[in-house]
Amino acid sequence: xxxxxxxxxxxxxxxxxxxxxxxxxxxxxxxxxxxxxxxxxxxxxxxxxxxxxxxxxxxxxxxxxxxxxxxxxxxxxxxxxxxxxxxxxxxxxxxxxxxxxxxxxxxxxxxxxxxxxxxxxxxx
Amino acid sequence: xxxxxxxxxxxxxxxxxxxxxxxxxxxxxxxxxxxxxxxxxxxxxxxxxxxxxxxxxxxxxxxxxxxxxxxxxxxxxxxxxxxxxxxxxxxxxxxxxxxxxxxxxxxxxxxxxxxxxxxxxxxx
DNA sequence: TATCTAATTAGGAATAATTACTAATAATAA
DNA sequence: TTATTATTAGTAATTATTCCTAATTAGATA
Numbered sequence: 001x002x003x004x005x006x007x008x009x010x011x012x013x014x015x016x017x018x019x020x021x022x023x024x025x026x027x028x029x030x031x032x033x034x035x036x037x038x039x040x041x042x043x044x045x046x047x048x049x050x051x052x053x054x055x056x057x058x059x060x061x062x063x064x065x066x067x068x069x070x071x072x073x074x075x076x077x078x079x080x081x082x083x084x085x086x087x088x089x090x091x092x093x094x095x096x097x098x099x100x101x102x103x104x105x106x107x108x109x110x111x112x113x114x115x116x117x118x119x120x121x122x123x124x
Numbered sequence: 125x126x127x128x129x130x131x132x133x134x135x136x137x138x139x140x141x142x143x144x145x146x147x148x149x150x151x152x153x154x155x156x157x158x159x160x161x162x163x164x165x166x167x168x169x170x171x172x173x174x175x176x177x178x179x180x181x182x183x184x185x186x187x188x189x190x191x192x193x194x195x196x197x198x199x200x201x202x203x204x205x206x207x208x209x210x211x212x213x214x215x216x217x218x219x220x221x222x223x224x225x226x227x228x229x230x231x232x233x234x235x236x237x238x239x240x241x242x243x244x245x246x247x248x
Numbered sequence: 249t250a251t252c253t254a255a256t257t258a259g260g261a262a263t264a265a266t267t268a269c270t271a272a273t274a275a276t277a278a
Numbered sequence: 279t280t281a282t283t284a285t286t287a288g289t290a291a292t293t294a295t296t297c298c299t300a301a302t303t304a305g306a307t308a
């Protein structure tokens with residue numbers, strides 16, 4: 001399916017490119033509404049998803065919370081296709097420097113690395 | 125407030141420690157229910173949050189989706205207190221090795237590092 | 249061991265976040 | 279222009295999470 005350029009898309013994308021506040025979908029909606037008063041929230045959600053999938057924007061956080069009883073030092077791989085979360089036990093040397101680092105923004109108390117891709121099960 | 129040990133807490137924690145599937149709250153609820161048929165979903169949510177805050181378990185993903193129109197190479201710092209998302213432009217040398225790495229689980233197409241802490245505004 | 253008290257619980261209502269549906273609209277190809 | 283079909287507005291439905299309240303119970307104390 002060919003992708004069409006609409007006014008709504010252009011204004012949403014333009015808002016995100018100019019705005020550095022990492023807005024939620026609701027916040028994008030409220031702000032874009034100032035320019036396009038009749039835009040629908042569903043349109044915002046649909047386009048944000050499309051933009052994220054085509055690499056035009058980044059998606060931070062999101063999805064359902066998941067929990068892990070294993071608190072040892074490891075990271076996670078999330079399959080874009082089936083959503084399964086896998087453990088990654090590889091060590092990342094520079095990662096240790098992250099913890100307790102005093103960044104100008106604040107002290108880093110914790111961090112997690114989320115890897116995305118398609119798992120081998122889904123590749124088949 | 126002193127923290128009390130309840131049957132519900134023990135069984136939830138025990139389930140998470142034995143289970144490597146990174147379950148959602150709903151999944152924890154359904155499985156713990158097999159042992160405690162009368163447990164409430166709210167109890168599961170409440171305890172999962174408490175466990176995560178006291179470092180007994182890890183919380184993966186979650187929270188409202190946020191979007192960033194800046195797709196340049198950078199990471200994010202999320203304030204545990206006010207939820208604000210900040211950009212972190214520091215370079216992490218080993219990070220470059222992540223992308224396109226063929227892990228046994230699948231090919232890493234993308235990754236993001238989420239840093240958590242309290243931002244300086246909230247520290248005051 | 250009985251009693252007290254505050255943390256915790258079950259159950260359900262309420263809210264927040266996201267997705268699905270449908271008829272109308274509009275972008276682009278012919 | 280016209281035809282085709284992606285996209286949209288508006289809203290309903292669904293999913294995820296939090297809030298509320300009376301009843302229960304863990305653990306401290308008598």
